Amino acid sequence: MQNQNLNHGGTETLRTKILRAFVSPWFARLSLWLAPILFLLIFFFQPLARIITLAFNSSAFTQKNFETILSVTGFTFYQAILSTILTFVLGLPSAVLFSRFDFRGKPLLRALTAVPFMLPLL
Known part of the structure; x- marks a missing residue:
């Protein structure tokens, strides 16, 4: 069975040509991970770091x-x-x-x- 493209026509669309010309594949993959990473940094790691710094303050011992x-x-x-x-x-x-x-x-x-x-x- 032949590998079929998503646009069902076998031709590349103008949008994919423009994206391929200006955006490298590694940057496209990185941009997909950007939103979850930012979410974790803001809502998980930043509060966790704040809690750790407060817990290990010298006045806490x-x-x-x-x-x-x-x-x-x-x-x-x-x-x-x-x-x-x-x-x-x-x-x-x-x-x-x-x-x-x-x-x-x-x-x-x-x-x-x-x-x-x-x-x-x-």
């Missing part, structure tokens, strides 16, 4: 801040470990129950376990 960081980190790990244990203790028996047994009310229980994923948080 105080004893009180370190105590706060350790307190928050400890609570986060405690919460994560507790959530993992509770999920494992409740999830494993219910998974075995739903996968291996047929009982009355199984569709209702399965629907009730899916409700938190469908309802909005607020």
Whole structure:
């Protein structure tokens, strides 16, 4: 099968001739990436750089801040470990129950376990 051009006529349009004459292929490819790169620079990397410079300011390294960081980190790990244990203790028996047994009310229980994923948080 023959390679067909997009203009279905096999001839080059005036616009593509002008573009090819004045714009190099690497510049055309670069211009396609320009908008996403600018978007990331403005809305992602610039705020991230600002946050990093504020976080590593010399006035941020105080004893009180370190105590706060350790307190928050400890609570986060405690919460994560507790959530993992509770999920494992409740999830494993219910998974075995739903996968291996047929009982009355199984569709209702399965629907009730899916409700938190469908309802909005607020």
